Amino acid sequence: MTRLFLRPHWLFALVCLLSAGGARAQLTIEIIGGGATTIPIAIVPFASEAAYPLSTSTVVGADLARSGLFKLVDAGGVVPRPSRGEDVRYGDWSARGADAVVVGSMTPQPDGRVEVRFALLDTVKQSQLAAFNYVVLPTQLRATAHRIADVIYEKLTGDVGVFSTRIAYIAKQGPRYELLVAEADGFNPQSIVSSNEPLLSPVWSPDGTRIAYVSLENKKPVIYVQSLSTGGRQVLANFRGSNSAPAWSPDSASLAVTLTKDGGSQLYLINADGSGVQRLTSSGGIDTEANFASDGRSILFTSDRGGSPQIYRLTLGGGAIERMTYDGNYNVSPRNLPDGRGFVFVRRDGGRFNIALQDFATRQVQVLTQGSLDESPSVAPNGKLIIYASETGGRGILAAVSSDGRVKQRLTAAASDVREPAWGPLLK
Amino acid sequence: MKKPVPQLLISALFASLLAACGTTPTTDSGAPVESRTVTPGSTGANTAGTTGSNIAGNAAGAQGNRLRDPNSILSKRSVYFEFDSYSVSDNYKAMIDAHARYLQGEKGGRMTIQGNTDERGSREYNIALGQRRADAVKKMMMLMGATDAQIETVSFGKEKPHNAGHDEGAWTENRRDDFVYRGE
Numbered sequence: 160m161t162r163l164f165l166r167p168h169w170l171f172a173l174v175c176l177l178s179a180g181g182a183r184a185q186l187t188i189e190i191i192g193g194g195a196t197t198i199p200i201a202i203v204p205f206a207s208e209a210a211y212p213l214s215t216s217t218v219v220g221a222d223l224a225r226s227g228l229f230k231l232v233d234a235g236g237v238v239p240r241p242s243r244g245e246d247v248r249y250g251d252w253s254a255r256g257a258d259a260v261v262v263g264s265m266t267p268q269p270d271g272r273v274e275v276r277f278a279l280l281d282t283v284k285q286s287q288l289a290a291f292n293y294v295v296l297p298t299q300l301r302a303t304a305h306r307i308a309d310v311i312y313e314k315l316t317g318d319v320g321v322f323s324t325r326i327a328y329i330a331k332q333g334p335r336y337e338l339l340v341a342e343a344d345g346f347n348p349q350s351i352v353s354s355n356e357p358l359l360s361p362v363w364s365p366d367g368t369r370i371a372y373v374s375l376e377n378k379k380p381v382i383y384v385q386s387l388s389t390g391g392r393q394v395l396a397n398f399r400g401s402n403s404a405p406a407w408s409p410d411s412a413s414l415a416v417t418l419t420k421d422g423g424s425q426l427y428l429i430n431a432d433g434s435g436v437q438r439l440t441s442s443g444g445i446d447t448e449a450n451f452a453s454d455g456r457s458i459l460f461t462s463d464r465g466g467s468p469q470i471y472r473l474t475l476g477g478g479a480i481e482r483m484t485y486d487g488n489y490n491v492s493p494r495n496l497p498d499g500r501g502f503v504f505v506r507r508d509g510g511r512f513n514i515a516l517q518d519f520a521t522r523q524v525q526v527l528t529q530g531s532l533d534e535s536p537s538v539a540p541n542g543k544l545i546i547y548a549s550e551t552g553g554r555g556i557l558a559a560v561s562s563d564g565r566v567k568q569r570l571t572a573a574a575s576d577v578r579e580p581a582w583g584p585l586l587k
Numbered sequence: 588m589k590k591p592v593p594q595l596l597i598s599a600l601f602a603s604l605l606a607a608c609g610t611t612p613t614t615d616s617g618a619p620v621e622s623r624t625v626t627p628g629s630t631g632a633n634t635a636g637t638t639g640s641n642i643a644g645n646a647a648g649a650q651g652n653r654l655r656d657p658n659s660i661l662s663k664r665s666v667y668f669e670f671d672s673y674s675v676s677d678n679y680k681a682m683i684d685a686h687a688r689y690l691q692g693e694k695g696g697r698m699t700i701q702g703n704t705d706e707r708g709s710r711e712y713n714i715a716l717g718q719r720r721a722d723a724v725k726k727m728m729m730l731m732g733a734t735d736a737q738i739e740t741v742s743f744g745k746e747k748p749h750n751a752g753h754d755e756g757a758w759t760e761n762r763r764d765d766f767v768y769r770g771e
Contacts, residue, residue, distance in 0.1 A: 357746035359710050379741035401718050401742045404711040424715035445715040491709040
């Protein structure tokens with residue numbers, strides 16, 4: 160887009176999410192700040208979409224609005240309502256202040272599937288930016304809407320969209336802990352494991368097929384790897400002592416973990432089937448919270464080897480260890496950004512815990528959040544949003560912040576404490 | 588999604604505040620555990636092969652009586668720590684010594700020391716801090732006559748607080764080691 164409008168940081172949308180099944184721990188997402196610039200976009204209701212239980216254009220619009228980078232322009236009252244790119248009269252939309260317009264249609268197929276067509280048009284350049292069609296089952300309409308939103312987001316911002324991704328998180332309701340997997344907009348939460356003992360530290364395999372997590376169900380921390388397609392799980396690490404902080408290698412073949420079997424909390428590498436344990440660090444202090452760089456060549460981790468918990472980088476192969484953080488006396492939970500430019504982490508400052516971002520090259524630190532107990536950051540696969548755990552009124556909630564600190568979202572689940580978010584990978 | 592809906596937001600926030608009152612403290616160990624032990628090849632990530640299994644405490648065998656006698660120092664099972672510290676106060680030396688001597692006399696005796704922290708900070712870093720608290724007491728017990736094989740040290744980090752409060756009083760209760768003998 161060539162024309163962008165300055166918008167204030169106001170709450171401008173609330174997405175109320177209620178699923179038909181009254182599913183458990185459904186997340187409700189509200190946006191509490193937008194980008195410095197928002198792209199005004201009109202999403203025209205798709206032709207014949209009222210024949211389906213799900214309004215595809217509404218899901219597309221909600222995705223885009225939730226990103227904080229778009230402002231939805233009222234699409235009502237244009238007669239006749241366009242459903243194909245060639246039907247769009249650009250003047251109708253530029254008069255409403257829309258820089259972009261989305262049109263589409265639904266056509267039932269003889270086999271019960273539905274053809275979804277859409278086109279994205281630039282009203283400033285008066286040109287079509289994208290047009291796709293998908294033939295899907297009616298049950299795949301939400302997923303299709305997310306894919307359409309991804310295409311629009313990528314065309315208009317230049318970044319990869321993450322509306323089709325999934326998130327995992329832990330919900331605690333009374334004494335019960337559940338590990339849930341939901342769509343990135345909080346819909347369709349599905350419980351993959353539940354326990355009366357704490358669950359923590361879920362992490363997605365980069366290939367999206369498995370989640371590793373820590374469970375205390377055996378009266379000690381044990382790491383499991385669970386398949387999302389079969390639900391089958393196996394113990395990854397159950398050595399003497401504590402087994403925790405799993406982190407996948409980029410090829411999904413192995414994990415870095417924290418074990419205490421040889422005394423103290425130290426980093427080890429272990430194959431994804433639990434074989435081939437190999438020690439990575441040997442310090443007298445605590446080494447934990449490993450996280451692989453996306454090129455697989457280094458690991459960030461937390462260590463108190465220098466007296467206070469700080470973030471260090473271990474170069475694999477050579478074994479060199481370099482201290483990364485110096486500012487403050489509590490810097491923990493490092494997560495590499497996917498572009499290799501820096502990392503996010505949790506820093507304590509005056510008793511408050513906040514999410515911050517540090518650039519590798521400049522070592523400059525930007526504090527992104529303003530809560531008092533912000534923790535467990537997880538970076539979206541496009542590097543643009545960070546989801547994390549926070550707290551309000553004594554209850555755990557999830558929140559997200561853009562990597563520039565401008566866009567903020569809050570995700571709450573009725574009657575549940577939610578924590579330990581983990582953003583899943585891009586769909587292949 | 589055409590307009591802001593502040594009235595909905597306010598009611599949603601109010602509802603979440605109300606819901607916040609429902610938090611209940613985690614109970615101690617011995618609670619039944621339901622885990623999904625799923626056989627590979629079964630279908631459906633969310634419903635596959637749920638097998639409820641209750642792990643109930645078994646009565647301790649031959650070693651039971653002295654450990655359960657409320658008049659015995661061996662019935663004392665918790666060591667508390669200062670903030671950000673794993674040094675063991677002198678107040679606990681007699682109690683730790685009694686457990687070490689018990690283990691020395693009961694070669695078959697096995698104990699787990701469970702380290703815990705208060706709620707502040709990273710969950711995983713707190714797992715490591717709790718581990719260090721458990722390791723500190725194990726080290727003392729080994730100097731006092733227990734053997735390495737008799738004591739496993741584990742950590743619950745901040746995951747299983749005794750006191751679910753959010754103040755110094757609660758935090759003081761939660762920075763602790765608990766001793767659990769096998770079979771208990």
